[in-house]
Amino acid sequence: MKTRLLITLKDDKGLSVAGTIVRLFKNAADTGIVRVADSSGILYYPDLEVALYYWLAEKGCKNNRASQTTLNRPLVKGFILYGYAVLSETGTLKITNKSAEAYKLFDSTFAVKLPADTIYFTYPKVGLHKIRAEKVSTPGVGKDSIIQIKCSDTTYIKVPF
Missing domain, CATH: 2.60.40.1120 (Carboxypeptidase-like, regulatory domain)
Structure with a gap:
């Protein structure tokens, strides 16, 4: 079984945020994996290494800097873990x-x-x-x-x- 991660994107009102660009990365030097969320606002990463990952989600001036950006733990081999991001307008x-x-x-x-x-x-x-x-x-x-x-x-x- 593969190591997987599913990230759900919502806005301040709890609505899905389609078209959000998300970069999943291990550290600041890592170029990471870039994906765009579909209308469900859910991103699925089906085959990841066991590691601690971070994510930055952005659409316009909305981002997840004031929300969850990591699970604060490495992924678990053979399991799917779930993360989320609430996108807010920030400066x-x-x-x-x-x-x-x-x-x-x-x-x-x-x-x-x-x-x-x-x-x-x-x-x-x-x-x-x-x-x-x-x-x-x-x-x-x-x-x-x-x-x-x-x-x-x-x-x-x-x-x-």
Whole structure:
């Protein structure tokens, strides 16, 4: 029996997403297997190696960066495993800490401790987001910033703001 993977693609409303381009890969250097989902929104990979796989699903500015991108475990020889991806409209948020101190940044979808002089990327859903930044050395004291995330666009934040 062959090692198989089935990935189901849905949008935020639970509808199948036909025409989605999906790249299945083992690591960033792997060119992977590229397929296009049919009207069912289901992709079937019938003969894979036993390995840990990742997938990136994209259609327009919708992608699965805010959803499942891996099973977090290797495939099992001779079995079929099931994955999914919920496609949402997202943008890129690039946060740069230019200070000599570590900061904690968070909103309703992420929390990150950002060491001094580092960069962090996240892929929030489209819309308004309130980002809170606090110095790690003084928790509870910080500033809020409202940002607009646009579809397939990159928003930049420099800390401190």
